Amino acid sequence: MxxxxxxxxxxxxxxxxxxxxxxxxxxxxxxxxxxxxxxxxxxxxxxxxxxxxxxxxxxxxxxxxxxxxxxxxxxxxxxxxxxxxxxxxxxxxxxxxxxxxxxxxxxxxxxxxxxxxxxxxxxxxxxxxxxxxxxxxxxxxxxxxxxxxxxxxxxxxxxxxxxxxxxxxxxxxxxxxADQGIPMQLQRLLGWIELRLSEPIGIPEMAMIAAQSESALFAAFHRYLGTTPMRWLGEQRLQRAYAMLNDPKNTVPLGDIAREVGFTDQSAFSRAFSRRFGHAPIVLRRRT
CATH class of the missing domain: 2.60.120.10 (Jelly Rolls)
Incomplete structure (x- = not known):
């Protein structure tokens, strides 16, 4: 190979x-x-x-x-x-x-x-x-x-x-x-982020990948996604965690899931997950 x-x-x-x-x-x-x-x-x-x-x-x-x-x-x-x-x-x-x-x-x-x-x-x-x-x-x-x-x-x-x-x-x-209407620069950034949810990502890195100024980046997110870059990133992390916990074949420990979606503290992850979905992550795992 x-x-x-x-x-x-x-x-x-x-x-x-x-x-x-x-x-x-x-x-x-x-x-x-x-x-x-x-x-x-x-x-x-x-x-x-x-x-x-x-x-x-x-x-x-x-x-x-x-x-x-x-x-x-x-x-x-x-x-x-x-x-x-x-x-x-x-x-x-x-x-x-x-x-x-x-x-x-x-x-x-x-x-x-x-x-x-x-x-x-x-x-x-x-x-x-x-x-x-x-x-x-x-x-x-x-x-x-x-x-x-x-x-x-x-x-x-x-x-x-x-x-x-x-x-x-x-x-x-x-x-x-598939993402018609979203500029190629923004599509490139979204795909890049999607593979790096476990890593610390900040506005400067996002702007560099999108080849935009930070102010232009905020404007693009507001126009095409209706949110800010960091809120969009946080939502993607929690949605990825939800998908992992909702998959009965996925037996990754809760702490590892937290780290894989960019949280260094499991308690902070549980709080964020509970605020977003209305219940603790362990509850979803027990259901699957």
């Missing part, structure tokens, strides 16, 4: 690949696609599964970054990825359930960490393929795990992809015009 982070141009291009399927996951921005005449896009929790041999055209607008996984057809069959894709509807455009969006984040972060480790190894290897002590210190300072065995083969990617595809469904009506 080949993995890479790519940026695409605004000029349309097309190609096909006969010996591998391609899975495209958004890290930033939106990629418009046409796969064998079927239009759609990759953004936020929406991903694309491009079957081997299918011709696909693509273009992106503005800042963008995507994780591209080229999965050999034999590997896809042996690991069950093809089967899960068919169970999800066999559409080239899939949407990951909100309760499982964290798996996309884990995949993006895990592969980015692997790239960072590889870069430092190339800079100063000890001749044995190991990291020298000063490089280990740099990784620890950066908060990057140095247990490279987790990324030594395709096991990590395949395991995460199975979770992602196992909780995906055909992206009904979510094509490139």
């Amino acid at each position: 080949q993995t890479s982070f790519r940026q695409y141009r605004s000029e349309a291009a097309s190609h096909s690949h006969d010996d591998s399927h391609q899975i495209i996951i958004a890290d930033l921005g939106m990629l418009e696609l046409e796969i064998e005449g079927r239009g759609g896009c990759v953004s936020g929790r929406r991903l694309a599964f491009v079957p081997a041999g299918d011709t696909h055209a693509y273009r992106a607008v503005g800042m963008n970054r995507f994780l591209v996984l080229d999965v050999d057809t034999d590997v896809a069959s042996q690991t069950g990825l093809e089967r899960l894709w068919h169970q999800a509807g066999a559409s080239p455009y899939l949407e990951v359930g909100a309760a499982y969006a964290g798996h996309l984040t884990s995949l993006l972060l895990g592969l980015e960490q692997r790239r960072a480790i590889s870069r430092i190894q190339r800079i100063s290897p000890d001749g044995q393929g190991n990291l020298q002590s000063e490089n280990l210190s740099l990784l620890h300072i950066a908060g990057i795990a140095t247990c490279e065995s987790a990324f030594a083969d395709n096991a990590f990617v395949c395991k995460t992809l199975r979770e992602v595809l196992g909780h995906s469904a055909t992206a009904q009506g979510r094509d490139a015009d």
Whole structure:
């Protein structure tokens, strides 16, 4: 399996690949696609599964970054990825359930960490393929795990992809015009936030991703979403938590759910959840 982070141009291009399927996951921005005449896009929790041999055209607008996984057809069959894709509807455009969006984040972060480790190894290897002590210190300072065995083969990617595809469904009506009326800059920001609900996000970061001033950002949220950026962010976090708690297959502890939606304090999460939905999060879990 080949993995890479790519940026695409605004000029349309097309190609096909006969010996591998391609899975495209958004890290930033939106990629418009046409796969064998079927239009759609990759953004936020929406991903694309491009079957081997299918011709696909693509273009992106503005800042963008995507994780591209080229999965050999034999590997896809042996690991069950093809089967899960068919169970999800066999559409080239899939949407990951909100309760499982964290798996996309884990995949993006895990592969980015692997790239960072590889870069430092190339800079100063000890001749044995190991990291020298000063490089280990740099990784620890950066908060990057140095247990490279987790990324030594395709096991990590395949395991995460199975979770992602196992909780995906055909992206009904979510094509490139699904958010009609919302400017592309704002759509890019919303997709970026959707994959980072566990992280601290502030107005300066939002304005940078949207390529707007902070005042223009507030104006855009008010005009197109009827709220402020931070209120919208808070609502998305609580809605993600609700989806996780409402899924009987999701057994993640309450404290972990709080952290996954950006709360460092479980009590603060419970209070916010209760104010929004009228009952404590533990009550919803007991019902499922």
